[in-house]
Amino acid sequence: xxxxxxxxxxxxxxxxxxxxxxxxxxxxxxxxxxxxxxxxxxxxxxxxxxxxxxxxxxxxxxxxxxxxxxxxxxxxxxxxxxxxxxxxxxxxxxxxxxxxxxxxxxxxxxxxxxxxxxxxxxxxxxxxxxxxxxxxxxxxxxxxxxxxxxx
Amino acid sequence: xxxxxxxxxxxxxxxxxxxxxxxxxxxxxxxxxxxxxxxxxxxxxxxxxxxxxxxxxxxxxxxxxxxxxxxxxxxxxxxxxxxxxxxxxxxxxxxxxxxxxxxxxxxxxxxxxxxxxxxxxxxxxxxxxxxxxxxxxxxxxxxxxxxxxxx
Amino acid sequence: xxxxxxxxxxxxxxxxxxxxxxxxxxxxxxxxxxxxxxxxxxxxxxxxxxxxxxxxxxxxxxxxxxxxxxxxxxxxxxxxxxxxxxxxxxxxxxxxxxxxxxxxxxxxxxxxxxxxxxxxxxxxxxxxxxxxxxxxxxxxxxxxxxxxxxx
Numbered sequence: 461x462x463x464x465x466x467x468x469x470x471x472x473x474x475x476x477x478x479x480x481x482x483x484x485x486x487x488x489x490x491x492x493x494x495x496x497x498x499x500x501x502x503x504x505x506x507x508x509x510x511x512x513x514x515x516x517x518x519x520x521x522x523x524x525x526x527x528x529x530x531x532x533x534x535x536x537x538x539x540x541x542x543x544x545x546x547x548x549x550x551x552x553x554x555x556x557x558x559x560x561x562x563x564x565x566x567x568x569x570x571x572x573x574x575x576x577x578x579x580x581x582x583x584x585x586x587x588x589x590x591x592x593x594x595x596x597x598x599x600x601x602x603x604x605x606x607x608x609x610x611x
Numbered sequence: 612x613x614x615x616x617x618x619x620x621x622x623x624x625x626x627x628x629x630x631x632x633x634x635x636x637x638x639x640x641x642x643x644x645x646x647x648x649x650x651x652x653x654x655x656x657x658x659x660x661x662x663x664x665x666x667x668x669x670x671x672x673x674x675x676x677x678x679x680x681x682x683x684x685x686x687x688x689x690x691x692x693x694x695x696x697x698x699x700x701x702x703x704x705x706x707x708x709x710x711x712x713x714x715x716x717x718x719x720x721x722x723x724x725x726x727x728x729x730x731x732x733x734x735x736x737x738x739x740x741x742x743x744x745x746x747x748x749x750x751x752x753x754x755x756x757x758x759x760x761x762x
Numbered sequence: 763x764x765x766x767x768x769x770x771x772x773x774x775x776x777x778x779x780x781x782x783x784x785x786x787x788x789x790x791x792x793x794x795x796x797x798x799x800x801x802x803x804x805x806x807x808x809x810x811x812x813x814x815x816x817x818x819x820x821x822x823x824x825x826x827x828x829x830x831x832x833x834x835x836x837x838x839x840x841x842x843x844x845x846x847x848x849x850x851x852x853x854x855x856x857x858x859x860x861x862x863x864x865x866x867x868x869x870x871x872x873x874x875x876x877x878x879x880x881x882x883x884x885x886x887x888x889x890x891x892x893x894x895x896x897x898x899x900x901x902x903x904x905x906x907x908x909x910x911x912x913x
Contacts, residue, residue: 462775464772464775466834469615469645469646473644473645473761476725477746477750480746480747480749480750481750484747493775494771494775495771495833495834513848513851531616531646542664542667543729546730546731547729549664550725550728574778574852578848595779595782596786598779598782599783599786602909603908606754607753608759608910608911609613609759609911610912610913620766620796620797624764624766624796627876627897628764628900628901631898631900631901632901635898682797683768693815693818696815697815697882698880700815701879701880703880758904758910759910760910760912761912762766
């Protein structure tokens with residue numbers, strides 16, 4: 461599964477699919493690229509040396525899953541809050557719980573090396589348990605799997 | 612096929628693919644989740660009891676295929692009208708005809724239970740012939756199929 | 763691979779995946795539909811006769827890969843420039859080089875006939891080496907392949 465988008469709603473959908481597949485015994489690899497990297501950034505600012513572009517991207521993009529916005533009807537963050545609140549009221553796991561669940565179930569979480577280089581994101585800024593790989597790695601995993609989604 | 616998006620253009624694309632595959636004898640399942648649910652809502656308001664959140668979502672989201680907007684160049688609805696008009700002039704079926712064609716060809720149309728719960732959408736508000744299922748159902752269908760798209 | 767989106771970032775991602783797969787010996791078909799057509803338009807204006815709608819679409823949509831904008835953080839074109847500049851600084855091929863590389867590697871590039879008709883785009887306006895086909899052609903190619911993405 462390629463997670464290209466950094467929208468809250470698509471992130472939730474991708475982790476629900478990944479967790480569902482993993483819990484039925486499938487091997488799942490999630491490859492986070494471009495805006496998708498923001499989903500697996502740590503919440504806090506990590507002190508790392510960056511060049512100017514890296515600093516700009518770092519500052520402008522949402523830092524971690526709690527800062528993501530919706531692809532639709534975001535309304536300055538109100539939509540995100542509303543989705544999170546209805547998920548809670550309906551006893552659906554939050555995105556952070558879904559991520560933790562994926563890690564616990566052995567879903568492989570891989571950050572795209574090229575995207576990290578382009579956006580100036582370092583290993584230290586990503587949540588624990590994340591691997592790093594290139595498009596070749598992703599294609600190798602896709603080759604061994606029966607399904608492949610671009611989200 | 613997961614239909615996550617509720618954009619008019621993506622809805623058209625998904626039904627063209629589904630109908631093409633069905634007409635060549637393939638079994639197709641479309642799983643409508645998140646904004647995709649709006650594509651299969653009935654046009655008219657259906658009198659159902661809802662809580663506050665359900666009412667808000669119900670009122671703010673487009674009610675049915677005729678209200679959808681474009682992912683791009685929507686320009687306050689002008690883009691949607693333009694696309695619909697050129698489709699008509701080029702004898703391409705409208706989205707509503709494409710949906711009917713899919714139903715007639717036996718394409719399985721499934722609404723995501725969790726999304727319905729979250730957005731407070733009830734069975735009565737969806738068009739006829741729609742089934743309801745969870746992510747487990749979708750994964751089971753995907754397991755039996757040779758292709759799987761996320762739209 | 764269906765390329766539906768005409769966003770610069772998604773275009774880059776789709777060609778990186780296509781080139782990666784082709785270089786490991788896979789046969790790849792890219793089917794450009796709806797906004798994706800803009801990626802394979804020629805940069806220059808081509809003198810062709812068009813009806814009113816065709817002229818409107820032609821004028822409003824980005825003409826070729828150099829005019830594409832980002833799906834996110836585009837900020838009036840600043841985001842696109844920034845991405846292109848960091849790609850250059852990191853020795854990542856530009857979108858135009860990625861497209862040329864795909865052509866050279868024998869990636870099959872197909873424009874969707876119906877989308878061309880709808881948007882009034884003619885063969886002459888597309889870059890060289892592009893084939894034209896309908897959804898039936900795409901489904902036939904998908905049928906023979908082990909993976910299928912919608913981007």
